[in-house]
Amino acid sequence: MKKGKIKELITAYIDNEIKDQDELCKFQSELQKNPEIDFDLKSELFTKNLAREKFIRNKIPTSVQDQIHKKILDGKNKTASVNPFLRNLESGTFIKFSSALVIFLALILLLFNRPDPLDNYEISVQSGNNNMLLLAHNNFEKFISGSMQLQFMSNNPNEIKQFFVLKGVDYNTLIPISDKIHLAGAAVTDHNGVKFAHHLYHTNDGKVFYVFQVHERFFEGDSIIRLSTDLLNYLNKGGNYKSSNNEYYSVLRKINGNVLAMVTDMPAANFPEDIYNSK
Secondary structure, three states: OOHHHHHHHHHHHHOOOOOOHHHHHHHHHHHHHOHHHHHHHHHHHHHHHHHHHHHHHHOOOHHHHHHHHHHHHHOHHHHHHOOHHHHHHHOHHHHHHHHHHHHHHHHHHHHHOOOOOOOHHHOOOOOOOOEHHHHHHHHHHHHHHOOOOOOEEOOOHHHHHHHHHHOOOOOOOOOOOOOOOEEEEEEEEEEOOEEEEEEEEEOOOOOEEEEEEEEHHHHOOOOOOEOOHHHHHHHHOOOOEEEEOOOOEEEEEEEOOEEEEEEEOOOHHHOOHHHHHOO
């Protein structure tokens, strides 16, 4: 979703002008999973509310205006002796300036607390035969179709790690654990002369959860395997890159020096977030 379109939808959403229910549902879904859109919405809402309050304060009743005019006339001969600073303090110009200053400072504070602007829709489209995400999608489809199979069956994380070592995987591997998924087994592939680790889980309702992990050093220099530079930078900052289609949901995350590509046919809402706590 482009930034210009997001800006239009934020304004329309605040003003309750999104009439198309499909578009409204799509925007609300994006709002829940994208912290920058949520931040922009709250910022615009804050500014509008502040401006509305200022407008309401300026609508002084006629009776009050008459009393103010009377006091001004009564004190006309005393103005010369009033401290210029106090006179400016009471002026409409000072009030307008103060309101503008409050809005300005509020926006500055919001900007300093702004979330990282790099989100999924700003990251390059992943492409190429060596791209890890595309390889993960391809491998997942092969496991589902049966053209790629587990080489070692076990539900024991330590046994899976030992299998990777015996098969020539030259980096420490992480076998995440979650209450939502059950470890099934592992496989090792040879990509450009390097052994890479893969393992699978299953759910109680027959869904598949696949993990492909690669150590960060294989993305350096004349890379054995690739991801776009902006995506690697995003993962290095601790971000989760999420993507989905009608068939499966994918997440890329960097944990303990390894980039993990996780692909599943389970609903995105059921994704086992607790696996990130694994060591």
